[in-house]
Amino acid sequence: MTDQTRLDEILAQLDAGQDAALTRLLEFLRIPSISTDPAHRGDVRDAAKWLCSELESLGFEAKIHDTPGHPMVVAHSAPGDARPLLFYGHYDVQPVDPLELWDRPPFEPEIQETDDGKVIRGRGASDDKGQLMTFVEAFRAWKAVHGSLPSDLVLLFEGEEESGSPSLQPFLSEHAEDLRASLAMICDTGLYADGRPAITTQLRGLVGEEVIIRAADRDLHSGSFGGLAANPVMILAQALGALKDGDGRVVLPGFYDGVEDLDEDLARDWQALGFDAADFLGRVGLSEPIGEKGCTPLEMVWNRPTAEINGIAGGYAGEGFKTVLPAEARAKVSFRLTGTQDPQKIRDAFRAHIRRFVPADCRVEFHEHGGGPASVMDVSDPAFAAAKQALTEEWGREAAFIGAGGSIPIAGDFKEILGMDSMLIGFGRDDDRIHSPNEKYNVESFARGARSWARILASLR
Known part of the structure; x- marks a missing residue:
């Protein structure tokens, strides 16, 4: 037989x-x-x-x-x-x-x-x-x-x-x-x-990190303290906003170490898939691709690393308005990794980046939420x-x-x-x-x- x-x-x-x-x-x-x-x-x-x-x-x-x-x-x-x-x-x-x-x-x-x-x-x-x-x-x-x-x-x-x-x-x-x-x-x-x-x-691999910035020992009246006292939400927003440049690239030192260009054979295979980014985004109510300039949409979701803010909190967000400088702000950030990027080096670089924005009389702490290299x-x-x-x-x-x-x-x-x-x-x-x-x-x-x-x-x- x-x-x-x-x-x-x-x-x-x-x-x-x-x-x-x-x-x-x-x-x-x-x-x-x-x-x-x-x-x-x-x-x-x-x-x-x-x-x-x-x-x-x-x-x-x-x-x-x-x-x-x-x-x-x-x-x-x-x-x-x-x-x-x-x-x-x-x-x-x-x-x-x-x-x-x-x-x-x-x-x-x-x-x-x-x-x-x-x-x-x-x-x-x-x-x-x-x-x-x-x-x-x-x-x-x-x-x-x-x-x-x-x-x-x-x-x-x-x-x-x-x-x-x-x-x-x-x-x-x-x-x-x-x-x-x-x-x-x-x-x-x-x-x-x-x-x-x-x-x-x-x-893609993953690094998950939570950052908490604390300033005054209580929420402060923005009329009395605004412009003089540290505002953790503002500090955190500035630090997170500075993670990427105008071309969508992450600015952390050494971030792209180990990131490799897409293999030519794979690039041809992926091109043949006919991926329609507008249709993909349209299913969730969006239409315009963003991200790293010079990369195709499939490269961006499969072959390029990312930095994303997954959640941010601080201050008053309820009904009406409350004019305060919050005592605390926090965010959860994730990085998707490709190639041979080192998760620990990425984590260390992110923490160093955040610390550069935190004034001496404020406190910052970090909590690790998993990580692993790309495969x-x-x-x-x-x-x-x-x-x-x-x-x-x-x-x-x-x-x-x-x-x-x-x-x-x-x-x-x-x-x-x-x-x-x-x-x-x-x-x-x-x-x-x-x-x-x-x-x-x-x-x-x-x-x-x-x-x-x-x-x-x-x-x-």
């Missing part, structure tokens, strides 16, 4: 077993595994047990590992001579509030007919239980045809992703030898906006071209290498702790309403997602 014949049989097996696969997913979705809510601690463990049982039934050696928080599920297939691959997903879900905005109970999932075809409606359908199960169903079909699982697989399914993954880094460090592979597969992303399959090959994958690894071709064949559209403006810390953790790149492939859609009421996952995404992983597995064996 040829490899292509076996692949065709695996794909046929997935098609024939789709109803049973959907039944399993609905069962999984009924478990309210909300990791942020202590009242659901037992439910999170129940979801881990459900997964562990499913994997054992397929022939994986699976185990639940306790952590200071929620469990990790780790599974292995039999060793062999294939390229070792790690598959990652998370089985915890977001809270469901506000409950009154759901059209049906969030943990009573169902298949619904919509104008866009059939969808799976329920919390966790897209983020990330439905995506995670595309792995599992691909493995199931593979075993049905081959008689055994693909060799040299490691599965890591997390129960804390929606609550900040506090146990993940220590767990990776402690179990590094047991988890290390040559490449990680992450199914927690989506199709490109126009529905074409995509592999995310770079993610850039080595697409010269033949696995990326093989996976791109597999996706193209499944979806009938040329797959694309894309970037992501946000951060997916697990990819950085895999690189830093386990020394391996990640291939981020997902099948979610922009309208899946993840983290919101009435979350859904298209049945097509679920079915073709499993078929996609079967193709990718076949291309890498």
Whole structure:
């Protein structure tokens, strides 16, 4: 039997077993595994047990590992001579509030007919239980045809992703030898906006910082003290306003150290996507792109670093008017990083910048709110071209290498702790309403997602 014949049989097996696969997913979705809510601690463990049982039934050696928080599920297939691959997903879900905005109970999932075809409606359908199960169903079909699982697989399914993954880094460090592979597969992303399959090959890093400036020991009358006493809101506004120059570039010393120009091949791929910035902004009531001059819109959201003020507060902002010099002002600022920018150097440079604006008789304090470097994958690894071709064949559209403006810390953790790149492939859609009421996952995404992983597995064996 040829490899292509076996692949065709695996794909046929997935098609024939789709109803049973959907039944399993609905069962999984009924478990309210909300990791942020202590009242659901037992439910999170129940979801881990459900997964562990499913994997054992397929022939994986699976185990639940306790952590200071929620469990990790780790599974292995039999060793062999294939390229070792790690598959990652998370089985915890977001809270469901506000409950009154759901059209049906969030943990009573169902298949619904919509104008866009059939969808799976329920919390966790897209983020990330439905995506995670595309792995599992691909493995199931593979075993049905081959008689055994693909060799040299490691599965890591997390129960804390929606609550900040506090146990993940220590767990990776402690179990590094047991988890290390040559490449990680992450199914927690989506199709490109126009529905074409995509592999995310770079993610921006993040530095989060809160700054508080305090001056007088009370709010002061602006008539009596204005013009003489320090005004923390004014000081903070001046400091934050001076973060960028007139061309939209961040002025912190050394900020662009490690920032690289976009690779020419990627630039051509991104240009071919036909991204329409006006349409993108129009969906949120805007029309004019701003940002760093000389960069395309996609470069600005995927390949260039940023400095953004996420919140600012101080003084009186209620009804009416109160003429005071506030005693305190605060702001939350985030930086998205690219290339090899150093998060700690960025944090230090920001703090030094703010201190230059603060008078000697005022006080400033800083609070760190997370940080991590950017992740850039080595697409010269033949696995990326093989996976791109597999996706193209499944979806009938040329797959694309894309970037992501946000951060997916697990990819950085895999690189830093386990020394391996990640291939981020997902099948979610922009309208899946993840983290919101009435979350859904298209049945097509679920079915073709499993078929996609079967193709990718076949291309890498």
